[in-house]
Structure formats: structure tokens, C-alpha cells
Amino acid sequence: MTYAIEVDEVHKRYGDVHAVRGLSFQVEQGEFFGLLGPNGAGKSTLINMASGLVRASSGHIRIQGHDVERDYRQARRQIGVVPQEVVFDPFFTVREALELQLGYMGLARTPEQQAWLDELLDVLDLQGKANSRVKALSGGMKRRVLIAQALVHRPPVVVLDEPTAGVDVELRQILWRFAQQLHADGHTIVLTTHYLEEAESLCDRIAIINHGELQALESKRELINRHPYRLLNLWFDGDVSLPSALEGKRVAGQQSDGRTTLKLHKTQDNIGDVIEQLRGQGAVIQDLETDSPGLEEVFIEMTQRPHKQSQQGGEQ
Numbered sequence: 446m447t448y449a450i451e452v453d454e455v456h457k458r459y460g461d462v463h464a465v466r467g468l469s470f471q472v473e474q475g476e477f478f479g480l481l482g483p484n485g486a487g488k489s490t491l492i493n494m495a496s497g498l499v500r501a502s503s504g505h506i507r508i509q510g511h512d513v514e515r516d517y518r519q520a521r522r523q524i525g526v527v528p529q530e531v532v533f534d535p536f537f538t539v540r541e542a543l544e545l546q547l548g549y550m551g552l553a554r555t556p557e558q559q560a561w562l563d564e565l566l567d568v569l570d571l572q573g574k575a576n577s578r579v580k581a582l583s584g585g586m587k588r589r590v591l592i593a594q595a596l597v598h599r600p601p602v603v604v605l606d607e608p609t610a611g612v613d614v615e616l617r618q619i620l621w622r623f624a625q626q627l628h629a630d631g632h633t634i635v636l637t638t639h640y641l642e643e644a645e646s647l648c649d650r651i652a653i654i655n656h657g658e659l660q661a662l663e664s665k666r667e668l669i670n671r672h673p674y675r676l677l678n679l680w681f682d683g684d685v686s687l688p689s690a691l692e693g694k695r696v697a698g699q700q701s702d703g704r705t706t707l708k709l710h711k712t713q714d715n716i717g718d719v720i721e722q723l724r725g726q727g728a729v730i731q732d733l734e735t736d737s738p739g740l741e742e743v744f745i746e747m748t749q750r751p752h753k754q755s756q757q758g759g760e761q
């Protein structure tokens with residue numbers, strides 16, 4: 446079977462910086478795939494290699510079965526990357542900018558293509574601006590043009606690179622609806638984001654990369670279940686000083702609703718024992734609840750592990 450994206454033993458070195466270190470994984474057709482990792486993990490480098498902007502030092506990437514180097518033309522027609530930065534020529538009108546992009550892709554302006562272009566303008570609420578110069582648009586509107594531009598060729602694989610960083614609530618909602626619609630229409634979606642709750646609500650499978658290496662690649666559920674901790678939220682009657690054995694398990698930060706949160710190991714910490722210890726300290730527990738950790742906790746846990754080679758600098 447053909448994978449949407451196949452990353453095969455890929456390395457990328459920028460001089461001394463080994464940004465991507467032997468990554469291998471596959472994204473299946475029609476998946477909503479999350480690519481997560483802290484700053485400097487190598488996400489953008491990987492995406493730039495997948496879209497043919499950056500050459501891998503070694504290894505192969507295939508998009509819908511097409512090698513991004515050997516079969517560049519075919520490969521780039523299969524993928525649309527919505528970039529973080531606004532990079533287009535601002536002198537054209539919105540429609541011209543999109544038609545130009547079609548030309549870059551080597552595609553003709555067929556009625557079918559025009560219909561898709563109009564659909565993009567509609568969904569992104571850009572129809573009213575189709576004949577305005579891109580230069581004259583607000584930042585949020587320019588961002589929408591950028592999204593439309595990345596998708597003019599109706600690519601089966603759509604990569605959204607931090608699409609909601611710095612956008613307002615309205616655009617964020619339009620974006621998520623759009624991403625879900627594309628997914629429902631059969632497109633493969635790869636999402637990189639810093640907003641873990643977004644990955645948690647949208648993605649089926651999630652890859653966590655750190656220091657250019659794959660740290661985890663699992664379904665969202667498996668990933669969250671793998672986390673060996675659960676949270677115990679407690680509400681006390683009055684002030685309570687925790688026994689020292691429990692103080693180390695307290696999750697830092699004052700909660701606005703007065704709760705104290707303890708991070709307990711699922712097998713090593715027995716909740717009954719914890720409550721006994723608290724009672725022994727004279728604590729009166731008004732209420733309690735347990736909570737499973739979300740992706741955020743799992744992510745922090747996985748990406749804060751020490752690494753053998755400290756991260757190296759380098760300009761992007």
C-alpha cells in the first residue's frame with residue numbers, strides 16, 4: 446500500500462547541527478496526524494524536506510509514493526504546506542496570487558480548478574477580497590490567502606505548520622473547521638502545533654520528536670495511557686500543610702478554585718494510603734476527584750528527558 450508520507454532513515458545536518466537524526470515513520474492515507482515537539486526539535490526541517498524546500502543529508506521521503514528528490518514534480522503536487530510566515534508577492538490581487546500559484550505548480554486553469562479556487566475563497570471567507578491587492582489586506586486576511594495558496598492544487602496531503610500561532614479566535618475556528626472538512630473529504634492532514642489541546646482534540650495519531658529523533662508514535666489514546674501518573678485533586682477545609690512525603694508530589698501552581706493537586710504514580714501510590722496520611726496530618730477533605738493526565742503532561746514528560754548531546758545552536 447502507498448503511504449501518504451514515508452520518512453525513511455532521514456538525516457539532516459546544517460554544518461555541525463545534526464537537526465534530524467535518522468527519522469523513520471509513515472503517515473497513512475487519510476490520517477489526521479500530529480507532529481509535536483519542542484522548539485528546535487526538527488519539525489520545520491522535516492516539513493521543509495517533505496515539501497522539497499530543503500534537501501536531506503541522507504535518507505528518503507516519499508509523498509504518495511513519489512520520492513521528493515528523484516520525482517520532485519510529482520511529489521510536490523501531492524503535498525500542500527501551509528507555512529507559518531507570509532511569503533507571497535503583495536502586489537497581486539488575491540485571485541491573481543492564487544492563479545499564479547497554480548501556474549508554479551504547472552497546472553492549467555481548468556473549470557474544475559477554478560471551481561476549487563472559488564470553493565477555497567468561500568470557505569476561507571475571502572470571496573469579498575478576491576479582487577483586492579494582497580498588500581492591502583489585514584494580517585489575518587493575508588494568512589487566509591496563504592492557506593488558499595498552499596491548497597490551490599488540491600493536494601491529497603495537507604501539512605498545517607503551526608497554523609494557529611498568533612491568529613485570532615475567529616480565524617482559528619475557521620481553520621479548524623476547514624482542517625476537519627478537508628479530513629472528512631479524504632485528505633491526509635499533518636498538523637504541527639504548540640497548542641497541545643488542539644492536537645489532542647483533532648489528531649488520530651501523534652508523533653513526538655525531540656532533538657531530531659522520534660520519541661513516540663502512537664494513537665492519542667495509547668500515548669495518554671502510557672503516562673504512568675494520574676492526578677488527585679483535593680479540596681481541604683482550611684489551610685493544610687502536606688506531609689513531606691506528599692509535598693514532593695504536589696503539582697506546583699495555585700489553582701483558582703482552591704484545589705490542591707497531587708501527581709500520583711498509577712501503581713506505586715495508593716490513593717487510600719495518601720488519604721490516610723492526610724487525615725493523620727489533621728486534614729479535613731471536603732472533596733476529591735481523580736483526573737487522567739492530558740497530552741500536555743505526557744508531552745512535557747517525554748520532551749524533558751535529558752539528552753546525550755545538548756542541543757546545539759544555529760540560525761534558521
Ligand code: ADP
Nearest residue numbers: 459464484485486487488489490758759760761
Ligand atoms: P522546530 O521546527 O522543531 O522548532 P527546526 O527544524 O526549526 O525545529 O530546527 C531544528 C534544529 O536545526 C535547530 O537546532 C535549528 O537551530 C537548526 N536549524 C534549522 N534550520 C537551520 C538552518 N537553515 N541553518 C542552520 N541550522 C538550522
